[in-house]
Structure formats: C-alpha cells, structure tokens
Amino acid sequence: MNAQDERCRDVAPLLARALSGGLDQLDGVAVDRLAAHLDGCERCAAAMSGCAADGVPTAVPPIAMPADATWERVWRRIAQASETATVTASGADIVRFRRFASTAGLALAAALMMLIAIVGRLDPGRDTAELRLAPGGAVQIDGIEVADGTSFVLTIGSDDAPVIWVIDERSEDKP
Amino acid sequence: MNKAATTDVQTAEQRLVDRAARGDRDAQRQLFEELRDAVYRVAYRLTGRSEDALDVVQDAFIRAFGQLSRFERGASFRTWLLRIATNRALDLLRSRRVRYAVPLHPVDDSEPRDTIADPRIGGPDESLDAAESAARARAALEVLPIEQRCVFAMFAEGGMTYGEIAEAVGVPIGTVMSRIFHARRKLRELLGDLWPEQADEVTRERPG
Known part of the structure; x- marks a missing residue:
C-alpha cells in the first residue's frame, strides 16, 4: 500500500459518512480534513463528485416563484433581445466584409502605386498616371500624379478611408 | 438516476442546444422553460431580490443564446447557464450601491410590523410571517x-x-x-x- 492509499484509508470513514448524507454529523475540523484530502486526491474526489442536495435540509424557506405572466414577459424580452442580436451580428458581418474589401483594395492600390512610382522613375518623361480601383466599390482612387522622385505614403484614416500623403520634397528646399 | 438515463437526458439536452444554436426559437423557449426555475432560485439566493433575480435570468439566457456557437459540445448546458447566471448575479451585487437592512433575528412582536425595511420581499399574497422569514433568510445569506x-x-x-x-x-x-x-x-x-x-x-x- 502506498502513501496515497494510506491517506485514502485514513479519511475513508469520513468519506463514507459524507457519501451517505451524514456530512452534518461531522465537526468542522473533520470536514476540513476530508476537504483537504479531496482537493488532492482525484479518486476520492470522483466518488464525491455526484453528490447533490436531494433531500438535504437547507434551513432556508422555499422561494416564491414568479407567476406565469411574469415568465411570459421575461421570455418576450429574451426573444426580442436574441432577435436584435441576430440583426446586429448580420450588420457586423457586413462591416467586417467592408473592412476586408477595403484592406484588400488598399493593398492592391499600394502595389499598383509602387509599380507606377517605379515606372515613373524609369521613364522620366512620364509623370502622370490615372488610376481607378474600385473592388466592390470599397476603394476608389480617381487619380494620382507622380513626378520625378516624388514620394508618397498611404495610410488608413480613422473612418477606414485611405489617405495618400504626397511628400513635396521640392517645396522644402524653397526659402 | 442511473448512468444510461443520465446519458439520455444529456443527449436530449444536446439535441435541444444544437437546435437552439441554429436559431430555432421553439428549442430556445423549451430550454428557457426547463431551466428558468433553477436559474431564478440560484439568482434569488445570491441577490435576495425578486426583481434582480428576474434580471439575472433574462440576462443569463440572452448571453447564453448569444454565445451558443461557443458552447463546448458535450458539456452540460445547465451547468454553463448557471455559471453565467452566477457571474451575472455577482456583477449585480458588486454594482449594487444600496443594500436593504433587514433583521437577522426574529422581529419582536411588540415591534411595529412596518419596521421591516424591504416590504417588497414576497408577493402581495404572502403572509407577513412568511415575508419576515424570507427577509431573515436573505439577511442570513448576506452574512x-x-x-x-x-x-x-x-x-x-x-x-x-x-x-x-x-x-x-x-x-x-x-x-x-x-x-x-x-x-x-x-x-x-x-x-x-x-x-x-x-x-x-x-x-x-x-x-x-
């Protein structure tokens, strides 16, 4: 017999009392000892796991239950709230889709603009490009001008709209 | 209840939960009718007030139905629901600023009856003695x-x-x-x- 088995054997009378509904006949010290053992012994805890309050006096008076009409009112509010939640969830899906479309569109736009910038550098004579991207109507850029050496940065505004910052390096040189 | 019967009950509950998760209103209503009393009793014992307990019931079911897709299949819906209700009741207790004073010990007969601080305990048909017992039970639970x-x-x-x-x-x-x-x-x-x-x-x- 190992140490764990010995500990189980020590509390066996207490466990048997608890399992037969006689927990109340134990004193607080014995209950705390049994509790400490159960917290560390899965086997004994499993034996206690199914215990319920069937027939155990609780020393508190029964609760008056709400009338049927009250339950009906509560149910109507639950059903109404669940309905609203479903609609809201659908709305959230649409917002998520728009964000996805916007993000995908922005990525595509950024890639194209980088390409234009590269082409612009390769061909100094070409400094203007017309661009119109509207995947799902989420992103639309009417036009962008790229002059030699002009840099730009693409960011997303607080309303999820794309913002293009053109860095005018020539103006910085002016007095 | 034997193991086979318990499994049958769990399977029936699981089927109901599955239907409720798909938005079946009848299944949701059946779950509500089967479990509302237990949720109300637990909530009442925690909050001590019928109005609060009804709020907890309502909130618990709304949250549970709203999160059914996240409910772990095979777990007990009843246990999950009661955990939601208990957490909601505890939130309510924490947020409640006004507590009603009620006597812990029997009220002296010579004392005027209207000194019971929370006259809302119990329904209008309940006798004053029953209301007093309920108030004492609630106060004892608050201890x-x-x-x-x-x-x-x-x-x-x-x-x-x-x-x-x-x-x-x-x-x-x-x-x-x-x-x-x-x-x-x-x-x-x-x-x-x-x-x-x-x-x-x-x-x-x-x-x-």
Whole structure:
C-alpha cells in the first residue's frame, strides 16, 4: 500500500459518512480534513463528485416563484433581445466584409502605386498616371500624379478611408 | 438516476442546444422553460431580490443564446447557464450601491410590523410571517462570504452536484464540500428557530 492509499484509508470513514448524507454529523475540523484530502486526491474526489442536495435540509424557506405572466414577459424580452442580436451580428458581418474589401483594395492600390512610382522613375518623361480601383466599390482612387522622385505614403484614416500623403520634397528646399 | 438515463437526458439536452444554436426559437423557449426555475432560485439566493433575480435570468439566457456557437459540445448546458447566471448575479451585487437592512433575528412582536425595511420581499399574497422569514433568510445569506453563498445557492437551489459546482466555480470538489458545509452550519445557527428540530441538531454539534 502506498502513501496515497494510506491517506485514502485514513479519511475513508469520513468519506463514507459524507457519501451517505451524514456530512452534518461531522465537526468542522473533520470536514476540513476530508476537504483537504479531496482537493488532492482525484479518486476520492470522483466518488464525491455526484453528490447533490436531494433531500438535504437547507434551513432556508422555499422561494416564491414568479407567476406565469411574469415568465411570459421575461421570455418576450429574451426573444426580442436574441432577435436584435441576430440583426446586429448580420450588420457586423457586413462591416467586417467592408473592412476586408477595403484592406484588400488598399493593398492592391499600394502595389499598383509602387509599380507606377517605379515606372515613373524609369521613364522620366512620364509623370502622370490615372488610376481607378474600385473592388466592390470599397476603394476608389480617381487619380494620382507622380513626378520625378516624388514620394508618397498611404495610410488608413480613422473612418477606414485611405489617405495618400504626397511628400513635396521640392517645396522644402524653397526659402 | 442511473448512468444510461443520465446519458439520455444529456443527449436530449444536446439535441435541444444544437437546435437552439441554429436559431430555432421553439428549442430556445423549451430550454428557457426547463431551466428558468433553477436559474431564478440560484439568482434569488445570491441577490435576495425578486426583481434582480428576474434580471439575472433574462440576462443569463440572452448571453447564453448569444454565445451558443461557443458552447463546448458535450458539456452540460445547465451547468454553463448557471455559471453565467452566477457571474451575472455577482456583477449585480458588486454594482449594487444600496443594500436593504433587514433583521437577522426574529422581529419582536411588540415591534411595529412596518419596521421591516424591504416590504417588497414576497408577493402581495404572502403572509407577513412568511415575508419576515424570507427577509431573515436573505439577511442570513448576506452574512455568508460570497464564495460560500455561491456554492450554497448552486447546491441548494440549482440542484447541482459537487462535481458540477466545482466545474462551474473553478475550485476543487473538497473546497466545494467544505464551503457548503460551513454555509449550511452558519445558516442553521442563524435560522434554526424556523425549524426547531434542526436547531437542536446544531446545539448538539457545538463544541463545549
């Protein structure tokens, strides 16, 4: 017999009392000892796991239950709230889709603009490009001008709209 | 209930939960009708007020139905729902700023009856004595540490087993047993006069 088995054997009378509904006949010290053992012994805890309050006096008076009409009112509010939640969830899906479309569109736009910038550098004579991207109507850029050496940065505004910052390096040189 | 019967009940509950998760209103209503009493009783024992308990029931079902897609298949919906309700009731208790003063001990007959501070306890048809007993029970429950009150409510009113309570509250079974034992002992000390035979039992257990 190992140490764990010995500990189980020590509390066996207490466990048997608890399992037969006689927990109340134990004193607080014995209950705390049994509790400490159960917290560390899965086997004994499993034996206690199914215990319920069937027939155990609780020393508190029964609760008056709400009338049927009250339950009906509560149910109507639950059903109404669940309905609203479903609609809201659908709305959230649409917002998520728009964000996805916007993000995908922005990525595509950024890639194209980088390409234009590269082409612009390769061909100094070409400094203007017309661009119109509207995947799902989420992103639309009417036009962008790229002059030699002009840099730009693409960011997303607080309303999820794309913002293009053109860095005018020539103006910085002016007095 | 034997193991096979328990499994049948769980399977039936799972089928109902599956339908409810797909938005089947009839299934949701059936779950509500089957479990509302247990949720109300637990919530009432925790909050001590009918209006608050009804709010907790409503909130718990709305949250549960809203999160059914996240409900772990094979787990007990009842245990999950009661855990949601208990957390909601505890939130309510924490946010409640005004507590109603009620006497812990029997009200002296010479005392005017209208000194019971919370006249809303019990329905209008309830006798004053029953209302007084209910008020005392509520006050006695408020004396218990909140962790004892939780497991006591789940045990006594939710019909939950030690194992289910342990799962819902997130503590080991021994701790559940200990909390229930000490909660019941305290309640019997405070409310023993309502059940004379239990008061005698408490006296026998007292040391010295």
